[in-house]
Amino acid sequence: MRLPELLAPAGNLEKLKIAVHYGADAVYLGGKAFGLRNLADNFTPEEMAEGIRHAHAHGVKVYLTVNSYPGNDDLPSLEAYLEEVAPLPFDAWIAADPGVIGLIREIAPDRTIHLSTQANTVNWRSARFWQQQGVSRINLAREMSLAAVIETAQKTSVELELFAHGAMCISYSGRCLLSSVMSGRNANKGECSHPCRWNYALVEETRPGEYFPVVEDDRGTFIFNSRDLCLIEHLPEIVASGVAALKIEGRMKGIYYVASTVRAYRAALDALAQEGEAYRFRPEWLEELCKTSHRGYTTGFLFGQPREVGQEYHSAYLRSHQFVGLVEEVHPDGTATVGVRNRIRRGDHLELMGPGMRTDTVTVTDLTDDAGTPLEAANPNQRVRMSIPGTAAPLDMLRREG
Ligand code: SF4
Structure with a gap:
C-alpha cells in the first residue's frame, strides 16, 4: 500500500x-x-x-x-x-x-x-x-x-x-471578504481576522439598533x-x-x-x-x-x-487537556528540564506524550528552578527541573486533564 x-x-x-x-x-x-x-x-x-x-x-x-x-x-x-x-x-x-x-x-x-x-x-x-x-x-x-x-x-x-x-x-x-470588510484585513493576503467566528445577530432594516438572536446559546449567535x-x-x-x-x-x-x-x-x-x-x-x-x-x-x-x-452555533472551543510544558532536556539522574507553558504545581498529575502515541503518567513530586531552588509551582516561560519517566525524550510534551 x-x-x-x-x-x-x-x-x-x-x-x-x-x-x-x-x-x-x-x-x-x-x-x-x-x-x-x-x-x-x-x-x-x-x-x-x-x-x-x-x-x-x-x-x-x-x-x-x-x-x-x-x-x-x-x-x-x-x-x-x-x-x-x-x-x-x-x-x-x-x-x-x-x-x-x-x-x-x-x-x-x-x-x-x-x-x-x-x-x-x-x-x-x-x-x-x-x-x-x-x-x-x-x-x-x-x-x-x-x-x-x-x-x-x-x-x-x-x-x-x-x-x-x-x-x-x-x-x-480565499473567496471571503468578511475580514477585509469588517477589519480591513485581507484574507487573500494572509491577514484574516476570522470574523466568521464572531457573534452575530439579526437586524431588520427599518429597526436599526434592534438586534434579534438567530440561533442562540448563552454566549451568543455564531451563524458563520x-x-x-x-x-x-x-x-x-x-x-x-x-x-x-x-x-x-x-x-x-x-x-x-x-x-x-x-x-x-x-x-x-x-x-x-x-x-x-x-x-x-x-x-x-x-x-x-x-x-x-x-x-x-x-x-x-x-x-x-x-x-x-x-456548523458550530456557539463560540466554545473544546479541549480535554491543557498543554503545560515542553521537555527540553533529559538528564542522566532521571530528571528533565521543562519549558513551562502553563502553570505546573507540585502534586499535579500530568500526562507525558511523545511520538508514536507513546504516553506515560507523571506526578510532580519534585520541582526546582534552574538553580536547584525548590518550587511549589512554576509559571509560563519559566524553566524548571523535575523527575520524569525513563521513557521521556526531548520534545516530549506534558499536559494536564481539564
Ligand atoms: S477564516 Fe472566516 S473570515 Fe477568514 S477567510 Fe475563512 S471564512 Fe472568511
Whole structure:
C-alpha cells in the first residue's frame, strides 16, 4: 500500500522541528511575505535555510508557500522576494495566483510547483488545466466529495493533496471578504481576522439598533462558525482514493496542536500500512485529537453536504487537556528540564506524550528552578527541573486533564 505523504504546518522553526519529530513526511512554511498566514511567526531566509537543513537531515520535505494574491503594486517586491528565496533547496513552491506561478516559472523554471487550495480546484478539468500549466500537485478545495476526489484521481495524472484536518472557511478558501470588510484585513493576503467566528445577530432594516438572536446559546449567535475538519476515521477510503498527500491545516496554531495532530495521523497511517485489510480504527486516535483545542469536528464535504453538522452555533472551543510544558532536556539522574507553558504545581498529575502515541503518567513530586531552588509551582516561560519517566525524550510534551 502506498501511503499518502503526511504534510504538517510549520508556522516557525520550533513548530517545524516538532512536526519533524512527531512524524510528518513534509512540512509547509511561509516567509515573512506573500504566504497566507502573514500573522503567523513565519521564517526569515536564514531560518528557512536552517529549517530546510533540519527537515532534510530527517528525510522530511519542505514546501514554501507563496499563495497570496498580490496586486500590481506588490509585484516588484514579490519578484525580489522570490529571487531571494529561490536558491534555497526547498522541495516545492505552493502558489495559487496564475501570475505568481508564471513568475516562479521564470525565476526557477525547474522547481516543482504545488497549487494551493486558494485556487479552489473543485473538478478534474481544473486539475487537468493546472497540470498543463506545469503544476505537479494540486491541493484540492475542501468542498470536494470523496467521489469527486476519486474521479479526479482517475481522470488526471497530477498528484492530489487533500486537507485532512483543521479549520474550515464558510466560503471556498480565499473567496471571503468578511475580514477585509469588517477589519480591513485581507484574507487573500494572509491577514484574516476570522470574523466568521464572531457573534452575530439579526437586524431588520427599518429597526436599526434592534438586534434579534438567530440561533442562540448563552454566549451568543455564531451563524458563520464552521466546525473543524477531521478525517482520521476515514483513512482507508481516503488512501484508496489515490491522493498523494494529506494536509493538516494550522500554521497559526501552537506546537502542542502540531505534535498532537501529527502523532495521531502518523499512528493511524502507519497502522493502515502495517495491517492492511485487518486495519481497525482506534478510538485513542480521535481522543488524541480531542485533547487539543478545536471547535467540534466534521467530515466537511467528503461524504456530501455537511449542512447543520458542519456548523458550530456557539463560540466554545473544546479541549480535554491543557498543554503545560515542553521537555527540553533529559538528564542522566532521571530528571528533565521543562519549558513551562502553563502553570505546573507540585502534586499535579500530568500526562507525558511523545511520538508514536507513546504516553506515560507523571506526578510532580519534585520541582526546582534552574538553580536547584525548590518550587511549589512554576509559571509560563519559566524553566524548571523535575523527575520524569525513563521513557521521556526531548520534545516530549506534558499536559494536564481539564
Ligand atoms: S473570515 Fe472566516 S471564512 Fe472568511 S477567510 Fe477568514 S477564516 Fe475563512
